[in-house]
Amino acid sequence: MKSFSYQLITTLFLCIFISTLSQAQHTLHRMNIHAWAASESPKIDGDLDDAVWSDPLHMSNLTASANNVLYNADPAKYISEGYFTQNSPYNNQPSAFKSRVQIAYDDYAIYVAAQLYDPAPDSIRTNMGARDSGGNGADVFVVSFDTYNTQQDAFEFVVTASGVQSDRKRGTSGWDGNWNEVWSSAVQINDEGWAVEMAIPYRALRMPDSKEQIWGLNFSRGISRKGETSFWNPVDANKSGYVNQFGTLRGIYDVKPPLRLTLSPYISNVVVGKQGSDKMANTFSGGADLKLGLGQSFTLDVSLVPDFSQVQADNDVLNLSAFEVKFGEFRDFFTQNTTIFNKWGQFYSRRIGQSHHSPSNDLLEEHEQYIYKPSDAPLINSIKLTGITEKGLGVGVLNSITNESFAIIEDTLTDGLREVKVDPVTNFNMISLEQSLPNNSKVGFMNTNVMRGSGYKNSNVTSGEFSLFNRTNTYRIRGFGSLSQEYLPVDDDPSTEDQKLTTLGHRINLSGGKVAGKWRYWGSTNIESDTYNPNDLGYNSSNNQIYASANVSYNIFEPKGFYRRYWVRLSANENWLYNPRTFISRRAWTDGWMQFNNLWSVYYDFSVQPGLSYDYFGPRVEGYRFKQYPSNWGGLTINTDGRQKYSVSLRTSYWQRQEFNQFDTYYRYGQTFRASDKWDINHSISWNNKQNEKGYATTVRDENDDVENVIYGDRNVTTLENNFWTQYTFSPKMFVKFRLRHYWRQVAYSEFFNLTQDGDLSESDYSDINEDGEKEHDANYNTFNMELSYSWEFLPGSFFTALWRNQLGSSSHNSHYGFNENINEMWKEAQVNTVSVRVMYFLDYQQVKKGFSRN
DSSP, rough: OOOOOOOOHHHHHHHHHHHHHHSSSOOOOOOEEEEEEOOEEEEEEEESOOOOOOOSGGSSSSGOTTTTOTTTGGGGGGGEEEEEEEEETTTSSSEEEEEEEEEOSSSSSEEEEEEOOSOOOOOGOOOOOOOOOOOOOSSSEEEEEETTTSSSSSSEEEETTTTTTTEEEEEEEEEEEEEOOOOOEEEEEEEEEEEEEEEEGGSSSSOOOSSSEEEEEEEEEGGGGGGGEEEEEOOOOTOOOOOGGEEEEEEEEEEOOOOEEEEEEEEEEEEEEEEEEEEEEEEEEEEEEEEETTTTTEEEEEEEEEOOTTSSSOOOOOOOOSSOOOOOOOOOOHHTTTTOOOOOTTTOHHHHHHHOOOOOGOOOOOEEEEEOOOOOOOEEEEEEEEETTTSEEEEEEEEEEEOOOOEEEEETTTTOOEEEEEEEEEEEEEEEEEEETTTTTEEEEEEEEEOOOOSOOEEEEEEEEEEEOTTTTEEEEEEEEEEEEEEEOOSSEEEEEEEEOEEEEEEEEEEEEESSSSSEEEEEEEOTTOOOTTTTTTTOOOEEEEEEEEEEEEEOSOOOOEEEEEEEEEEEEEEEEETTTEEEEEHHHHHEEETTTTTTEEEOOOOOOOOOESSSSTTSTTTTEEOOOOOEHHHHHHHHTSSSEEEEEEEEEEEEEGTTTEEEEEEEEEEEEEEEEEEEEEEEEEEEEEEEEEEEEEEOOOOOOOOOEEEEEEEEEEEEEEEEEEEEEEETTEEEEEEEEEEEEEEEEEEEEETTSSOEEEOOOOOOTTTTTTTTTTTEEEEEEEEEEEEEETTTTTTEEEEEEEEOOOOOOOOTHHHHHHOOOOOOOOEEEEEEEEEOOOEEEEEEEHHHOOO
C-alpha cells in the first residue's frame, strides 16, 4: 500500500512538472467592453429607449467622467453586438442568434442592457418560478462580474425571459447559489426577441478603491428550445475553469466603494398545536438581520434573535447504518456566504443548534424516567465576516453562541419533575483564509474551535490546503492536512474539572492529475488516523482509514451523429484501516454519461468488489469486524428532455452478493408536468428492496458491561418514499408552494447470528422476542410531512411569508403490515400542526440616502 501510494503521487507530480516546463506561457484572448458614465440612470422597465443606451458618440462628452472624455471614440468599445460563442451543444461554435449588450454606471449602481435577438419571439420560453430557481426551463440572460479581476471568483446575476431573478457566487471555493442580494431588473418581449435591463447597486458587489475599475466580465445566454448555452467571451468546455475564461470590463472611473449597510427587521408569530390536546403554543417574536460593509472588501452579517420557524422540515429516515445521517441546511444565515467554510468536511452548520450530549440512564434514580430529552440547543446569536481583498485574499470568520438545554426527568411515584443540564452555553467559532495565486491556484487555512467551558469537552481543528494548476489549467495538484484536538475532562470530580485529557488526530489528503482535454486522469490518497475527529463543528462519517483511488476518463464535448456530448470513466480504489494497518476493501468500477440530440440523457454505472473485504465499522464494537464476500452492482438512469411540458427521470439499479443470496433492487420514477408557464407539478416515488441482508442488530453485554456477543441478523428491508411538490407562481414576486413527503421503511428479521472477531457468522440462541411477544428488532417506521407556504416580495428585499406545516410519524414492530394497514396505523398517531406568519422589511442606507438627496 505504501509503495502504491508513493508511486502514484510521484508519477502525478512528475507529469505536472514536465507539462509545466514544456508548455509556453498561455495567453487567453479576452474580449473587452467599456462602460458609459450615465448622467441620468435608466428606468428599469425592459424598454431600451433610455438616452443612456443610445449611441455613445451622440451623447454629450460632459456626461462622461472628467478623466474619460471620449474624443474620437469608437462605438464598438461601448456596444457589443454579434454572436456569442456556444459552450453547449456545439462547443466553440457561434450562437444561433445575435445579442447586443451594453453597460453604464453612475455613483449608485452599474446598469446592464441586452437585446437578445430571436427571429421567433412567440417561441421564447417564459416559464416562471420562485426567485433563485434558475432558468426553470425558460430562456435566460446572465451577467458575471469578477470585480477584482483575479480570474477566480465572480458575482453572477441571472434574469429569465419571464423576469425571474437569481444570483450566485462562483469561484474556486465552489458555487454559492444561496447568496442573495437586492437588485432590480425587468424584461420585455419585443419584435426583435427579448430585452433585459438590470440595475445592480455597488453594495451588492465588492470592488477595489481605485481610479479606474478594471473587472473580469462575461455575459451568458440560454436559448431553451435549442438547448443552447453561449457566452460573450468563449468558455471552452474542453478547458478547466470558468472565471479564468472571462473578458474585461473597463471605463468605470471615479467610483468609490459605498458604505454598505442594510437592516432587515422582522416580526413573526408561530402557533403550534398537537392533535388531541387543547393547548397550543403561541410565540410572537421579533429580530433583525444586519449587513455592514467593512472597507471595500468585507461584509459583517449579524443575526439578532434568529428566527428559523419557516425552514423546510428535515427528511427523516430510519437509520440502520453505523454512520450519522447528514441533513441539509435550510437556515438562511448558514447557507448564504458560507462557501469559504464548506470545505473538506470541516464545517457542518447543523452542529450549531444541535444538542451534542444525550443524558444516560445512569442519571436516573429508582422510579424515574425521562419525559423530555432536547434535540436542539437554543441559538442566541450568530455573526459572520466574509469577503475578498483586492489582492485575492478570501476571509471568512463565523461565530455562534447557543444557550443551555435541559432534559426533564419524572418520578413515576410522586409525579415530581427535575431538570438535568444537557448542553452548557457553547461558543462555535471558525476562521477560513484563502489566498488566490496565478493560474487559478490557491492556498488556504482553516480553524474551527468549540468551547463549552470547564467540565465539558472542548475541541480545536486546524488545517491547511493548496490547489495548484499549471499555466494552461490543464494539470492540477491539490493537498490538505488537518490536526484535530479534543480536550476531555478527566472525570466528574469537581477538584479536577480544569484538568484535560488531550486527544490528537490527523488527516492528510494529496491528489492530482489532468483536468482538461479529451483524456483526463486523477489520482488521490487520503489518510485519517483513528483519533481524527472534527465532528464538534464538522462532519466526518468515519475515520481510521487509508484510501487510495485513481481514474481515467474520456470526454467528448462536440456533437456528432446522434449525440451531443458524452464521457466515460474507469476507476479503482483500495481501503485500509489506519490502526491497525489492515486491509479493508478493493473495488473497480466504470460509469458514463451521454446526452442525445433530442436532449434525452443516459447514465450508467457498474462496479465489482472482488475477493474478501471487511467492515470494521458496522459491528459498533472495537476488535470486531464483519467479513464481506465478493459483490457487484450496477444501475441505469434515463432522463427525458426537461424542456418539454412533461418530462421523466427513471433510475433502476441492483446489488448482489451470491455468498448469502443477498440481492437488492432499487427503482425511482420522477416526473414533472408544466401545466402552464406559472404552474409546475412534480412527483417522485422510489422503492428499495433488500433481501437477505446481513446487518447489525444489537450487542449483548454482561453485568459488568463487557461484551458477550455482537448480534447480526438476516433481514429483509423495504423502503418506499413518495415526494410530491407543486408551485404556482403568480408573478416573479409572488408564489405559493405545496410539499408532501411520505417515508416508509420496514425491517423484518428471520434469524440471528453471533459475530466472531474474525468476521464470520455463527449460530446463536439469541431471541428478540420481548415480554409483549413482539419481535423488538423488527420495525415499521413512517414519517409524513405536508407544507404549504406563501411568499410575497411586496417591496425589493421585503417579504411577507406564511407557512402551514403538518407532521406525524409512527414507529412499531409490525413489520408484516401491508400498505393499507400501515397507513391506518400511522394516521392513529397525533398530528402536529404549525402555522407561522412573518413580515421582513429591507432597509438600504444607500437607497434611503439617494431618496433624501432627490428631495
